[in-house]
Amino acid sequence: MTGFDTVVHLVFLGCAVCFVIGLHLMNAPASARRGNRISAAGMTVAVITTAVVLLHDGHITRGAVIALTVGGLAGAAAGVIAARRVLMTAMPQLVSLFNAVGGGAAALIALGDHTASTQAAVTGVLDVAIGGVTFTGSLVAAGKLAGRISGAPVTVRFGRPAMAVLALIAIGLGIWYVAGADLALTGVAVAALAVGVLLTLPIGGADMPVVISLLNAFTGTAVAMAGFVVGSTPLIIAGGLVGAAGAILTKLMADAMNRPVSAIIAGGYGTGDAVAVTAGSAAAGVREISADDAAIQLAYAGKVVIVPGYGLAAAQAQHEAVALAEALTDRGVEVSYAIHPVAGRMPGHMNVLLAEANAPYPQLRDLEESNPEFARTDVVLVIGANDVTNPAARRPGNPVSGMPILDVDKARSVIVLKRSLGHGYAGIDNELYTDPRTAMLFADAKAGLAALLTGLHAYAN
Amino acid sequence: MNPLLMADLTVLTLSLLVGFEVISKVPATLHTPLMSGANAIHGVVIVGVMLLAATVTGVGGYLLLAVAAFGAGMNVAGGYLVTDRMLAMFRVRR
Numbered sequence: 126m127t128g129f130d131t132v133v134h135l136v137f138l139g140c141a142v143c144f145v146i147g148l149h150l151m152n153a154p155a156s157a158r159r160g161n162r163i164s165a166a167g168m169t170v171a172v173i174t175t176a177v178v179l180l181h182d183g184h185i186t187r188g189a190v191i192a193l194t195v196g197g198l199a200g201a202a203a204g205v206i207a208a209r210r211v212l213m214t215a216m217p218q219l220v221s222l223f224n225a226v227g228g229g230a231a232a233l234i235a236l237g238d239h240t241a242s243t244q245a246a247v248t249g250v251l252d253v254a255i256g257g258v259t260f261t262g263s264l265v266a267a268g269k270l271a272g273r274i275s276g277a278p279v280t281v282r283f284g285r286p287a288m289a290v291l292a293l294i295a296i297g298l299g300i301w302y303v304a305g306a307d308l309a310l311t312g313v314a315v316a317a318l319a320v321g322v323l324l325t326l327p328i329g330g331a332d333m334p335v336v337i338s339l340l341n342a343f344t345g346t347a348v349a350m351a352g353f354v355v356g357s358t359p360l361i362i363a364g365g366l367v368g369a370a371g372a373i374l375t376k377l378m379a380d381a382m383n384r385p386v387s388a389i390i391a392g393g394y395g396t397g398d399a400v401a402v403t404a405g406s407a408a409a410g411v412r413e414i415s416a417d418d419a420a421i422q423l424a425y426a427g428k429v430v431i432v433p434g435y436g437l438a439a440a441q442a443q444h445e446a447v448a449l450a451e452a453l454t455d456r457g458v459e460v461s462y463a464i465h466p467v468a469g470r471m472p473g474h475m476n477v478l479l480a481e482a483n484a485p486y487p488q489l490r491d492l493e494e495s496n497p498e499f500a501r502t503d504v505v506l507v508i509g510a511n512d513v514t515n516p517a518a519r520r521p522g523n524p525v526s527g528m529p530i531l532d533v534d535k536a537r538s539v540i541v542l543k544r545s546l547g548h549g550y551a552g553i554d555n556e557l558y559t560d561p562r563t564a565m566l567f568a569d570a571k572a573g574l575a576a577l578l579t580g581l582h583a584y585a586n
Numbered sequence: 587m588n589p590l591l592m593a594d595l596t597v598l599t600l601s602l603l604v605g606f607e608v609i610s611k612v613p614a615t616l617h618t619p620l621m622s623g624a625n626a627i628h629g630v631v632i633v634g635v636m637l638l639a640a641t642v643t644g645v646g647g648y649l650l651l652a653v654a655a656f657g658a659g660m661n662v663a664g665g666y667l668v669t670d671r672m673l674a675m676f677r678v679r680r
Contacts, residue, residue: 152616185639192649341625352634356594357633360631477618
């Protein structure tokens with residue numbers, strides 16, 4: 126090993142350390158931003174070092190330099206513009222899009238590398254297969270979150286058997302490729318792209334966060350495989366790291382929804398968006414309240430807890446919610462937000478949305494902090510949240526059984542701001558809505574909150 | 587099986603174990619930024635694409651390389667920036 130090689134090796138090792146430390150620092154809100162920057166610094170050094178290695182070796186052709194520079198810079202520019210412009214509510218689909226192109230790039234590495242040894246051929250097949258699935262799968266997931274593709278589970282006839290057949294074809298072609306047929310790898314890619322679509326289409330919109338997290342882990346694995354193909358340790362380390370981290374995160378998210386990952390992948394369950402059925406079976410015994418009455422009730426409460434849910438994220442009503450909370454705080458009302466682990470479109474998404482709207486961080490409480498508080502709360506304002514407040518979860522024998530819920534029904538009174546009595550993603554009636562202490566305010570989250578704020582100014586001065 | 591491949595397999599296995607350990611205790615608040623941060627880290631695929639550049643030839647090869655570079659560049663640059671934007675919002679106000 127020459128001196129140059131040794132230095133390059135050590136620098137890459139340093140970059141890998143940056144990725145691990147960076148990811149570790151992202152475990153706590155106070156150090157998370159620093160963690161991401163350390164990770165980014167490691168990445169910058171890795172890219173510069175690779176450029177130096179390429180120039181030092183001098184094997185690279187002029188055409189390749191042009192293709193690499195133009196493609197890379199155009200991609201980076203597109204990524205920067207998208208990341209700068211994206212609304213925080215649209216962020217999950219952007220992460221999914223970035224995941225798609227990363228997985229696609231990993232698959233292309235194996236497709237483009239014809240110098241690989243037989244041993245690397247096995248990892249090449251895995252790279253193309255996993256990368257291909259994650260490319261189309263993430264694009265479909267992004268489309269569903271953005272509303273370009275129906276959020277409802279799309280049932281493809283014979284979808285699951287077709288997927289199994291395609292997977293078998295991919296395995297067969299993969300073996301053929303390892304045996305020496307170069308063209309077979311393209312066949313693996315085509316089969317993998319089809320599997321990605323078939324995998325994601327039948328899954329409901331509310332499950333997309335779990336799917337994106339899973340596909341994120343897939344991309345990590347594909348990148349690690351690409352590392353074997355081109356013989357690059359940083360790719361293997363970072364890919365393995367993300368593969369494992371993504372898998373853990375996927376399990377944490379699925380656990381918070383009390384659903385096994387396998388059931389989510391099986392698909393066909395729930396829609397994510399509340400279906401507008403105004404006259405549901407629960408319509409009897411529901412008490413409706415006007416925005417003005419609700420505003421007065423809030424204004425004269427001592428302690429108010431706001432429970433934001435999917436409806437708030439979908440209506441992009443975070444600024445209105447924070448404005449209402451501020452107006453109440455100014456009147457001397459004690460206000461806090463109770464955030465369920467899976468509220469919003471992604472776990473933790475609600476915190477990001479409320480932070481964007483400048484909600485004071487100390488007012489954001491998680492499930493464990495919030496539940497003991499409800500007993501001494503005067504009014505709970507539930508905004509577009511459903512299943513995470515359903516007391517039925519405490520009883521066995523229904524779809525939400527055992528799911529951790531916010532004990533909203535322990536409060537003295539509850540106001541539910543929601544478009545309709547439609548079902549949440551579990552597809553069952555919410556017993557909270559028929560509780561005598563609950564009043565329903567039927568409105569879109571954004572319009573409803575604006576009406577509450579108007580009412581507050583008009584009647585409670 | 588050659589020693590180089592053995593070493594790579596060892597590295598992969600240990601990286602997977604580190605990944606499991608590093609993530610296991612994260613508050614739900616940070617799940618989305620963490621997923622985004624992990625997404626940015628697999629943007630290291632750009633290094634793989636750069637190494638691929640040393641082996642490709644011909645118009646087809648260059649075209650494939652440019653597309654791969656586009657995807658990897660977008661993943662790495664956009665991934666880190668959007669994560670930073672998310673995390674910038676987690677500030678404590680008095």
